[in-house]
Amino acid sequence: MRRFSDNPESFFKIWRKSLPVALSSPISAVVPTRILDRSEVARDVILLGLEAPELVEKVRPGHFAMALLPGGQAAGVALGIYEARGERCSLLFFLAGDRTHRLGALRIGDRLDLVAPLGNGFDCEGAQRDIAIVAGGVGIASVLLPAQALLARGARVRLFYGARTAERLVEAERFAAEGCELLLATDDGSRGYNGVVTDLLAREDAAEAILACGPTPMLRAVSAYAQERNIPAQLSLEEAFGCGVGGCWGCVVPIVRTSAQAPSFPPSDADGSDVVHARVCVEGPVFLANELRW
Amino acid sequence: MVDLSKFDVSARIGSLVLPYPTVGLSGCYGSGAEFAPYVDLSRLGAVVLKSVTRRPRMGNPTPRIVHTPAGMLNAIGLQNPGIDWYLRHDVAKFAQTPCATIGSVAGFSVDDYAYVCERLAARSEIAAIELNISCPNVAHEGETFACDPDLTARVVRAARATTDKPLIAKLSPNVTDIATIARSAVAAGADALAVVNTVRGMAIDIHQRKPRLGNITGGLSGAAIRPIALLAVYEVARAVSVPILGQGGIETASDALEFVLAGATAVGIGTANFADPRAPMTILDGIVAYMAQRNVRSLRDLVGAANTGFANINQFEGDEG
Ligand SMILES: Cc1cc2nc3c(=O)[nH]c(=O)nc-3n(C[C@H](O)[C@H](O)[C@H](O)COP(=O)(O)O)c2cc1C
Numbered sequence: 141m142r143r144f145s146d147n148p149e150s151f152f153k154i155w156r157k158s159l160p161v162a163l164s165s166p167i168s169a170v171v172p173t174r175i176l177d178r179s180e181v182a183r184d185v186i187l188l189g190l191e192a193p194e195l196v197e198k199v200r201p202g203h204f205a206m207a208l209l210p211g212g213q214a215a216g217v218a219l220g221i222y223e224a225r226g227e228r229c230s231l232l233f234f235l236a237g238d239r240t241h242r243l244g245a246l247r248i249g250d251r252l253d254l255v256a257p258l259g260n261g262f263d264c265e266g267a268q269r270d271i272a273i274v275a276g277g278v279g280i281a282s283v284l285l286p287a288q289a290l291l292a293r294g295a296r297v298r299l300f301y302g303a304r305t306a307e308r309l310v311e312a313e314r315f316a317a318e319g320c321e322l323l324l325a326t327d328d329g330s331r332g333y334n335g336v337v338t339d340l341l342a343r344e345d346a347a348e349a350i351l352a353c354g355p356t357p358m359l360r361a362v363s364a365y366a367q368e369r370n371i372p373a374q375l376s377l378e379e380a381f382g383c384g385v386g387g388c389w390g391c392v393v394p395i396v397r398t399s400a401q402a403p404s405f406p407p408s409d410a411d412g413s414d415v416v417h418a419r420v421c422v423e424g425p426v427f428l429a430n431e432l433r434w
Numbered sequence: 435m436v437d438l439s440k441f442d443v444s445a446r447i448g449s450l451v452l453p454y455p456t457v458g459l460s461g462c463y464g465s466g467a468e469f470a471p472y473v474d475l476s477r478l479g480a481v482v483l484k485s486v487t488r489r490p491r492m493g494n495p496t497p498r499i500v501h502t503p504a505g506m507l508n509a510i511g512l513q514n515p516g517i518d519w520y521l522r523h524d525v526a527k528f529a530q531t532p533c534a535t536i537g538s539v540a541g542f543s544v545d546d547y548a549y550v551c552e553r554l555a556a557r558s559e560i561a562a563i564e565l566n567i568s569c570p571n572v573a574h575e576g577e578t579f580a581c582d583p584d585l586t587a588r589v590v591r592a593a594r595a596t597t598d599k600p601l602i603a604k605l606s607p608n609v610t611d612i613a614t615i616a617r618s619a620v621a622a623g624a625d626a627l628a629v630v631n632t633v634r635g636m637a638i639d640i641h642q643r644k645p646r647l648g649n650i651t652g653g654l655s656g657a658a659i660r661p662i663a664l665l666a667v668y669e670v671a672r673a674v675s676v677p678i679l680g681q682g683g684i685e686t687a688s689d690a691l692e693f694v695l696a697g698a699t700a701v702g703i704g705t706a707n708f709a710d711p712r713a714p715m716t717i718l719d720g721i722v723a724y725m726a727q728r729n730v731r732s733l734r735d736l737v738g739a740a741n742t743g744f745a746n747i748n749q750f751e752g753d754e755g
C-alpha cells in the first residue's frame with residue numbers, strides 16, 4: 141500500500157495526504173467567466189481580469205486553471221491564477237505561441253470558460269516567519285496569492301524576481317505595494333542585480349522557507365540552494381500539459397515514492413528504484429524540492 | 435433540446451451495446467473519473483481505459499507532449515502500474531463509472547497480450563477488451579504488431595482464446611495497406627476494430643537543436659490527422675463488416691458524422707477532450723440534432739452511407755484498381 145513520508149522538513153499540511161480523493165474533487169468545475177478588463181502590462185504580457193465570483197471562493201495559493209480557448213480546436217492553456225478577490229480573478233500570461241495569442245485576442249465582455257481551480261498549491265500555513273519567494277519570468281503569475289496569504293499571517297516576504305530585462309519585470313511594484321521586499325535581477329542589468337535571480341538569492345541572508353515558480357533551470361538552482369542549506373522549499377513546476385486534470389499522464393515528474401504526493405504506483409520494473417512519475421497537474425504543480433528526483 | 439428518446443443512437447460492438455456512439459479514448463479520458471467533475475459520464479457511450487501491460491512501466495522521460503499545428507504529439511510510453519497492481523487497486527473502482535469501461539491491453543509479445551487480456555477480461559467491471567497493438571511510443575516492439583498482418587492475427591487469436599467478451603483490435607495508420615491488416619484481425623476473431631491510433635511524427639527545437647519530445651518521436655493526434663483517419667475508416671469499412679470505432683481528430687458533431695458516413699459504428703474522442711472536457715457530450719447533442727433535422731431515426735442508417743456506391747463499383751473493377 142501507499143506509504144506516507146514523515147518528512148520532518150515538510151511543512152505541508154495533512155490535507156495533501158488525501159490526494160487520491162482530489163481526483164473526483166467537487167471543488168473543480170467548468171467555470172464560465174466574462175472578461176472584465178484587459179491590459180497589456182508590458183509588451184506581449186497580458187493581464188485578463190475575469191468575472192468569476194464562485195471561483196474566488198475556491199482558489200488557494202498556487203492553484204491553476206485550464207483556460208479553454210474559444211472555438212476549441214487546440215488544448216486548453218494551463219495558467220497560474222494571479223489574483224482572486226471579490227468577484228474577480230485574473231490571469232497573467234506572455235504571448236508565446238498560437239494558443240496564448242488566441243487568449244490574448246479576447247476582449248472585454250467576451251466569455252472564457254475555465255476548468256478550475258486545479259492542482260495542489262503552495263502550503264502557506266507553516267510556522268516560518270521569514271519567507272523567500274523566488275519568481276522567474278512568467279512564474280510571477282503564480283506567486284501573488286501565496287505572497288498575500290503569507291503577508292496576512294504576518295510573515296516577512298522577500299520577493300526575489302528575475303527576468304531578462306527591466307521591462308519584463310512585470311508587476312514588481314504590485315508586490316511592493318502588497319508589502320513584499322523586492323530583490324530584483326535582470327539578465328542585462330537594466331534593473332536590479334545583473335545576473336540570474338538565484339545568484340542574488342545566494343548573496344542575501346537565508347530565509348526560513350522558500351516558495352518558487354519559474355523556468356525549470358531556475359527551479360533546479362533554487363532546489364540545489366535550498367537543499368544545501370536545509371531550507372524547506374516548495375517549487376511550482378512547469379510542464380507541457382495535455383488534459384490538466386490527471387487523465388493523460390503527459391505532465392509527469394520523477395519524485396520519491398515515499399512522498400505524500402507520490403501516486404499509488406508499484407515499484408517500477410524498469411529500475412526497481414524508489415522513484416515514481418507523479419503528475420504535475422494533479423499531484424503537483426507544487427512539490428517539495430527534496431522529494432523531486434529530476 | 436432534442437428529445438433523445440425518439441432517436442436510436444445506440445452502437446453495437448460485438449455483444450456490447452453502447453447507449454451512445456461517443457467513446458472517450460484510451461489515454462485521453464483517464465478512467466472517466468478524472469472528468470466526472472465536468473461532465474455527466476452517463477451520457478458517454480463508454481470510456482476506453484489507459485493501456486495496461488504485464489509489468490509496471492515508468493513511461494518515457496519528459497517532455498511527453500508537444501502542441502503542434504492542429505494537434506499534438508505525445509510519447510507517454512505506456513506508463514502504467516502493471517496488471518497485478520491494476521487488478522488489485524484500480525479495477526474495482528471502475529464499477530462506479532456511470533458508463534461502460536473498456537479495458538485496453540498493450541504488450542511486447544503475443545504471450546503478453548494473451549496473459550493480460552485473460553486476467554483483465556475476467557473482471558466484471560470490464561465490458562470489453564481493446565488490444566492496443568499500435569502504440570508508436572515504445573521503441574520498436576509496440577507498433578510492429580499492427581504493421582504486420584501475421585503478427586496482428588497471432589495477437590488477436592491468442593487474446594480471443596482467453597475471453598468471450600467483445601474484442602477490439604486497435605489499428606495503426608502507419609501502414610501501407612490497412613485493409614489487409616483489418617481482414618487479418620477479423621479473421622483471427624476480432625469483434626470490432628478501432629481505427630486509427632496516432633500517426634508517427636516528431637518536432638525539433640531549433641534553439642536547442644534537439645528533438646522536443648523526450649522520446650524523440652511521438653504519435654500525432656488531433657485535427658491534423660483527421661483526413662488520414664477518415665480514409666483509413668473508409669478503407670477498413672470496405673474490407674470488413676465488423677463494427678468500427680472511428681477515431682482520429684474528431685472535434686465536432688460534423689467530424690463525427692463524417693466518420694459514421696465512412697463506416698464507423700461508433701466514434702472515439704481523444705485529443706478534443708483537452709480543448710474541452712465536454713466535447714463528447716457536445717458531439718452527441720450535435721449528432722442527434724443532425725438526425726432530427728433530417729428525420730433520421732436510427733444512427734445505424736447512416737453508418738457507411740457514403741460508402742455503398744463505392745463498394746458496388748468494386749465488384750466490377752476489382753479491389754485496388
Ligand atoms: C496523450 C495521449 C495518450 C494516449 N494513450 C494511449 C494509450 O495508452 N493506448 C492507446 O491505445 N491509445 C492511446 N492514445 C491514442 C488515442 O487513444 C487515439 O487513438 C488517438 O489519439 C487518435 O484520436 P484523437 O485524434 O481524437 O486523439 C493516446 C493519445 C494521446 C493524445
Ligand code: FES
Pocket residue numbers: 380381382383384385386387388389390391419420421422
Ligand atoms: S496534463 Fe494530463 S495528466 Fe497532467
